Amino acid sequence: MADPIIQLENVTKRFDDFEALKGVSADIREGEFFSLLGPSGCGKTTLLRTIAGFEAPTSGQVRIAGQDMAGVPPNRRPTNMVFQSYAIFPHLDVAGNVGFGLRRSPMSAAEKARAVDEALEMVGLAGYGRRAAHALSGGQRQRVALARALVLKPRVLLLDEPLSALDKKLREQMQGELRRLQRQVGITFILVTHDQEEALIMSDRIAVMFEGQIAQMANPEMLYRRPVSRRVAEFIGVMNFLPARVTASSPAGIEVEIAGLGRATLSGDSHAEAAPGEPPSVGIRPEMLTILFGNEPETGRVAEGEVREVVYYGDMTYYEIAIDGAPGTVTVSMRNLVNRPVLRRGERTRISWDERALILFR
Amino acid sequence: MSEWRSSEAARGLALVGPTLLYAVAMLAVPLGAVLVYSFLTDGYLTIIPEFTLANYAEVFSDPIYRQVMARSLGVALAVTVATVVLAYPVAYFVAFHVRPERRSLWLFLITIPFWTSYLIRVFLWKVILGYNGVVNATLTGLGIIDEPLTFILYNVNAVVITLAHAYAPFAILPIFVALGKIDRTLLEAAQDLGESRLATFLRVTLPLSVPGVVAAVLIVFIPTVGDYVTPRLVGGPEGRMIANIIQLQYLRLDNYPLGSALAVTAMAIVTVIAVGFVLSLRRYLRVRQ
Amino acid sequence: MKGRWLRAYTVLYLLFLYAPIALLPIFAFNDATIIAFPLGGFTGRWFVELGKVPALHDAALNSVFIAAMASVSATVLGMLAACASTRYEFPAKRPIMGFIMLPLVLPEIIVGVSLLVVILRAGLHLSHWSIIAGHILIVTPFSIAILSSAFASLDRSLEEAAIDLGETPWSTFRLVTLPLVMPGIISSLLIGFTISLDEFIIAFFLSGSEPTLPVYIFGQLRFPQKIPIIMALGTILVVLSILLLVTAEYFRRRGIRRAGGQDSGGFLG
């Protein structure tokens, strides 16, 4: 595989007495769509600005295309940024904004104009060049910011929560367009987001960050199916946790006694970290629990319980079910099908599950 | 950019440096010089570099100076109260009853008169309040009075009216700014909790606008104590204020030490009053919104 | 209901504010030497007379020169301080800025007196430059107030974007910062010019043999027969000030609009 385009080596960043980045290491590959995902305040923006050159690491190294970036100012880096506020120059029109970075380029005026037009066309704003900056809608501003960065053909495009200011419909549409654009231009995209769904939908790989550190770096599927810690599991999607006790452990498998589910044997690699001080627990995703309606035959192991809450979503129904012998409730999601009824509160039901869907947190 | 940030303090100081230096050279040093002069001895047309407290002794013992000082403070107090009380409803109206996009137009209308020749404005009050002035012409014309009023010009009343007019925008703007910062949902919350509009005003709006009122009071009170033009033009002999005496000492009698002592004393008294005023209201000034 | 009473009050208040100025044109065009009621006929002769007073022309030229120098210098100093105070944290920031803004509340006579003391003490002569020095001092706080709001409404990521797109810090200032605060600069120049043009006390204390316009006017107020001419002059000054202010306000608002901000009110706000 080619050398990574960006290498972060033990990057730390300290603001006065606050440590925003506590040793971040990562390799980001050429041409991939990479996301930095984490709750607000975890240091995503700081890391992105460190790559862009707006912050210098307190220690550690940032290499871009193999070159150490220490002391290289933002204007000399092969990266460009789409700012969270978009930072559209209000005194310039759309073409003036998109062509801003071409001022120093050796291209002729005609070539520059063509490059601007191409960039505008790429983001779906062909013909908008003479529009005043303040006459643009939120989505259009975002496209101008994209075109302005892409016209310079950077090696890496940095995007700081570019979609968070848009309403839901527009956001979903732009998610698709960004993904398409990234495939089309083949540039490495690094996206900062606090929205796990957005990260899962768009990325080739995701780094989940908590408190200035990367907790897990993986592709979306691995992240969802094999979270390395209970914290990551809770942050990505929904997961049920049931108290568990390890009764035997060998390289072949781990035997556990799970509240409400009984004994189970887990494969050696399906365990992850619990939070410090937490007792061991077993996690299972809502869609891995299946309600058996009426006399449906059992397909795996079965537990019984009572429906405590029903949340109807149209395509899906979410149930809160108190499993006999387990504390609290678990969430179960069921797709609504033609022949499937919706259970009512208070009904008793059977739930089927499979050992292979379990993850042990200890 | 980290070099930028780590040296942020240095950059900030470097930027503010020239302006600060200018203020030190043209304000701090001269004020220091006035302070030094106030302790020197006056020789006719020269100044004898001998330390003395005689100037201050004269300032505090001469009944004329005491009277003028008291009058200056009294006039400034009256002007401040009149200006702020009259200005508050105007600021309130603009802040709460004018559509946001029209506000700057109203503020602009309010500030325009302030920017037109101060000297001529003061002189025009003389025209308004004079023996054959607008007020008297109107009142006699309407048959309300037979003889023109004389107590409205060349006395303290005229000074107060004129100054209250001159400083009006200075009072309106800070109060408007303070009122504008008040979160409207606080007022709705108070009414939701059962308060009438008046009680809401007294219990929420007024306390939250105190910072603006304090700013208005200071910005009106301090300069009016030292106003020269108004007492000179409309005050008459019994309307003279401290600035007129200071000017007399400096430019007419060439007694710089005594003039300096008068200036320093006036500044000291004003500072004490201002600081005392702010401290007495500091409970309201700490509110963070 | 309540709003209507307040509006009526505010309109009355505005009448009170405008009353003196409204008299200016009345007496400027009044065909009588005495400034009092009842009025005489209509005349334009006072404006004609204005053109025949060389001393007045000299004073006006002095004032314009002083106002130009003072407003330009104060705007430069104001820009430095406004930039520092809106962009940077530095030690003793509040006391430093407070001190620089002090002339806003200091009685002008104190500024005049103290400058007079040092200028004479230093053995210098009173000239235009002594007045300019004093005017810079009192205009700078206004410049800072205007330019601070210009700098504060400027989104920092605009400058970062320019650097990100390959510009140096200096070219970023030239291409992004300067155009965006330019309306504030123009507004500061105009306001500064207006303040200096109108300032009396400092000029009174610090003018040598060459008076400024207000000092000249003050001298003329003692001569009743000169008053109508002064009324005509005042009318012209008021019209000029309003023109300057409307222009300043226009630029201030354009600046806020350009920077994409919300208009919060007057320039002192």
Ligand SMILES: Nc1ncnc2c1ncn2[C@@H]1O[C@H](COP(=O)(O)OP(=O)(O)O)[C@@H](O)[C@H]1O
């Ligand atoms: N310039 C700064 N000075 C001081 N603290 C900062 C600065 N920038 C960010 N921080 C702090 O660093 C932490 C991480 O910030 P940020 O990277 O913006 O988080 P995120 O983008 O993940 O929400 C926050 O607690 C923030 O308060």
Ligand SMILES: [Mg+2]
């Ligand atoms: Mg962020």
